[in-house]
Amino acid sequence: MTASEKNPIVKIIGGKIWGLFGSLKFTLFILFSLAIVSVIGTLLQQNQSLQFYIAEYGSKWTSLILHIGLEDMYHAWWFSMLLVFLVSNIIVCTIDRFPPKWKATLEAKVDVDAKFIKNLTNNHTIALQDEPQAAKEKIFNILHKKRYKIKEANNTEGVSLYASKGMIGRFGSDVVHVSLLLILVGVIVGSIFGFKDSGAFYEGEVTTIPVADFQFGIDKSWHGIPLPKVERQKKASAIQLKLDKFWIDYYETGQIKQYNSVLTVSDDGREVIKGKQIWVNAPLHYKGLTFYQSSYGLAYDRVKEAQFFLQDSKTKKAVGSPFQVDWNMPYDIPGTDYRIKVVSFVSDFAYDPTTKTIYPKSAEHNNPAINVEIYKKDGKPVGSPWLFYNMPELFTQIPGSNYELVFSGYKGIVYTGLSINRDPGTVIVWSGATLMILGCLMAFFIFHKRVWVHVRKGRNETEVHLGGMINKNKFTFEQELLEIVESIRGVKK
Amino acid sequence: MKVIMSLLFFDMAFWFYLATMLFYFAYWITKKELLGQASTVLAIISTFAIFMMLLFRTKESGHAPFSNLYESMTFFVWVISIAYLIMEFKYKLRVIGAFVMAIAFIAMFATSKLPYRFQDIQPLNPALQSIWFELHVFSAFIGYAGFGIAFGMAIVYLIKARFEERKASNFLIDRLPFSNILDELSYKSIAWGFIFFTLGALVLGAVWANKAWGTYWSWDPKETWSLITWFIYAAYLHARVTRGWRGKKAAYVAVFGFLSTIFLYWGVSFVLPGLHAYASQ
Ligand code: HEM
Numbered sequence: 001m002t003a004s005e006k007n008p009i010v011k012i013i014g015g016k017i018w019g020l021f022g023s024l025k026f027t028l029f030i031l032f033s034l035a036i037v038s039v040i041g042t043l044l045q046q047n048q049s050l051q052f053y054i055a056e057y058g059s060k061w062t063s064l065i066l067h068i069g070l071e072d073m074y075h076a077w078w079f080s081m082l083l084v085f086l087v088s089n090i091i092v093c094t095i096d097r098f099p100p101k102w103k104a105t106l107e108a109k110v111d112v113d114a115k116f117i118k119n120l121t122n123n124h125t126i127a128l129q130d131e132p133q134a135a136k137e138k139i140f141n142i143l144h145k146k147r148y149k150i151k152e153a154n155n156t157e158g159v160s161l162y163a164s165k166g167m168i169g170r171f172g173s174d175v176v177h178v179s180l181l182l183i184l185v186g187v188i189v190g191s192i193f194g195f196k197d198s199g200a201f202y203e204g205e206v207t208t209i210p211v212a213d214f215q216f217g218i219d220k221s222w223h224g225i226p227l228p229k230v231e232r233q234k235k236a237s238a239i240q241l242k243l244d245k246f247w248i249d250y251y252e253t254g255q256i257k258q259y260n261s262v263l264t265v266s267d268d269g270r271e272v273i274k275g276k277q278i279w280v281n282a283p284l285h286y287k288g289l290t291f292y293q294s295s296y297g298l299a300y301d302r303v304k305e306a307q308f309f310l311q312d313s314k315t316k317k318a319v320g321s322p323f324q325v326d327w328n329m330p331y332d333i334p335g336t337d338y339r340i341k342v343v344s345f346v347s348d349f350a351y352d353p354t355t356k357t358i359y360p361k362s363a364e365h366n367n368p369a370i371n372v373e374i375y376k377k378d379g380k381p382v383g384s385p386w387l388f389y390n391m392p393e394l395f396t397q398i399p400g401s402n403y404e405l406v407f408s409g410y411k412g413i414v415y416t417g418l419s420i421n422r423d424p425g426t427v428i429v430w431s432g433a434t435l436m437i438l439g440c441l442m443a444f445f446i447f448h449k450r451v452w453v454h455v456r457k458g459r460n461e462t463e464v465h466l467g468g469m470i471n472k473n474k475f476t477f478e479q480e481l482l483e484i485v486e487s488i489r490g491v492k493k
Numbered sequence: 494m495k496v497i498m499s500l501l502f503f504d505m506a507f508w509f510y511l512a513t514m515l516f517y518f519a520y521w522i523t524k525k526e527l528l529g530q531a532s533t534v535l536a537i538i539s540t541f542a543i544f545m546m547l548l549f550r551t552k553e554s555g556h557a558p559f560s561n562l563y564e565s566m567t568f569f570v571w572v573i574s575i576a577y578l579i580m581e582f583k584y585k586l587r588v589i590g591a592f593v594m595a596i597a598f599i600a601m602f603a604t605s606k607l608p609y610r611f612q613d614i615q616p617l618n619p620a621l622q623s624i625w626f627e628l629h630v631f632s633a634f635i636g637y638a639g640f641g642i643a644f645g646m647a648i649v650y651l652i653k654a655r656f657e658e659r660k661a662s663n664f665l666i667d668r669l670p671f672s673n674i675l676d677e678l679s680y681k682s683i684a685w686g687f688i689f690f691t692l693g694a695l696v697l698g699a700v701w702a703n704k705a706w707g708t709y710w711s712w713d714p715k716e717t718w719s720l721i722t723w724f725i726y727a728a729y730l731h732a733r734v735t736r737g738w739r740g741k742k743a744a745y746v747a748v749f750g751f752l753s754t755i756f757l758y759w760g761v762s763f764v765l766p767g768l769h770a771y772a773s774q
Contacts, residue, residue, distance in 0.1 A: 281623035444684035
């Protein structure tokens, strides 16, 4: 009867399935499947748009791809299933193999006879002139010096010794397997409780940082079976972030060397971190939140200043010289009695007729448009037109005048793109990773060496039988045994 | 004048590696002890030349010498040479040097054929300026070297095992170590490789990605290929303890593992798009 047949869980689940999950061949199958499936994931670009797949593979293949979930395969049910198989495989294997291994390792036979030793692959017979007791002590000392842990037993034939070292090496693989489970736990914790956000930050501006708010409940949408459910909502926190400064460092060759932001964090209105510089690879940590330098760009919804000039609406000749107008600051146009104010901006103009709103189609500066309010000097509003940088001839007439206003340039505002991240799973992942390396070191480099010795009185000398076993690394062990034998024989080395 | 020193040592090392490889083959064929000793001396000189190349490269570029394909390939050659020399010293099996040095020379040859823009010293882009990046590559390449040696041993194993099975005899094959020794050497190299690969390619890579981008894993092609490679070597480790998979099948897995490693290193850079592509910088 094997260990697994005694197990009560086994009877319930059924021996066949248990047997499958307890088999190493199944492990190989899972590992190869994971490898092959991942290869597909790198050949077929993931998470692209529908148009991309249709253009690349045609509509027939695309529908197949979408059906199987190949376009987001690392989140497909069958990929998760392979991981579940891997985990079950590890758990079943461990339940099956760990207890007997533990027992065999801890409760090795001490009381053995010469026959047992002669059956070991590595065995030696030595004849000594010493008395059995003295011989045993000598052997004990030699093994002890080699850091073996030794147990001894007396029997009718003589005395036997059992010496072993490196037992923990046996459990290296178990440590690796547990560490793998731990890493997966960390990943799951991260995917449930972690959250990630990003945003554009402008110099001088203060932003309230959102955090995730969790709601636990029961979800019965899957065949009416109650399953735990975690809902996340973004909510404002007491943490505020201010960007003091953003700049880019360049190499002499003009290539970008580094992006830098200086941040000030306040919590509950109190400044807790003041003027901390971050850059790519050096994020800022505060209360489990991490702020990363992730990108930068030109603002899509504001400018620092805009440039205009006036032209005669008939001759289309410029009147006076161009002038610069600061964002949201009333400006008296020289030589006229008009005053203008820049009130909004979009980098890529688009109009939604249903809601009658103007919005930026993208963050790119493809079609910059600016919204100005025009007044008479006495404050009487005249109009608030949108002007287009790419189409200077459109909608430019100042009502009731001979002037046209032309939007001829602008200075954008650079923002820094920061990612904000909280992932309580990372600690678990890093612990698992550390454990995995430790486990590998144990499994690969600590060998379980076992030596049995039997000493008995022969006809006219003392007869010593010595044999050993090792779980791997046989060749170096043969060497070590020979050394032990030679020092027992008294050969100086 | 500055750039020339590292290129000079590279060229020198190139010819030394060629000579080393030929000497090891000559030793294998003739079994002349003197040739064997000369091979070892040449291997040491080659390793030293590559070391000087890396040293000068570091001085010239101002950063650790594995920030592009050219530098990291050279680093790989250096690690595999040192690993081999340790092995030779420990196991005194000089014949297998022919195979390891062949791998080292092929790597040198491939490196020398890289287009010039990949050989050039490039300033580090923002994401690469991190001690974690350096440790990541350093450790991953020790892993690659372990896998490289294991690949050589697995090939020799497959040849030798075939002859042993048929009890066939051939003066060249007879001089190779017994197949069980080759199997053990292959396993040992993979054990070392697996630890450094796990630490370097996966763990430290994840730490670096987490520092730079705020995610420790994002399934980009390079990361995924590291994982694929890792699965294959995990399969190797388990094949060795599975009835019916020990021996030859396991050796084939080791061969596949290294092919996957090569793709991870070269294929991903040149064929697949992604964050890591050195080539697309
Ligand atoms: C990616 C997943 C896995 C990794 C990284 C892994 C890692 C390891 C390592 C490093 C060893 C030690 C090998 C050696 O000493 O040469 C090992 C041994 C072993 N593994 Fe896994 N393993 C994985 C999955 C599994 C699974 C799913 C099973 C389930 C059957 C399993 C069962 C075993 C067994 C039975 C041993 C031999 C252990 C012993 O004799 O102490 N492993 N594994």
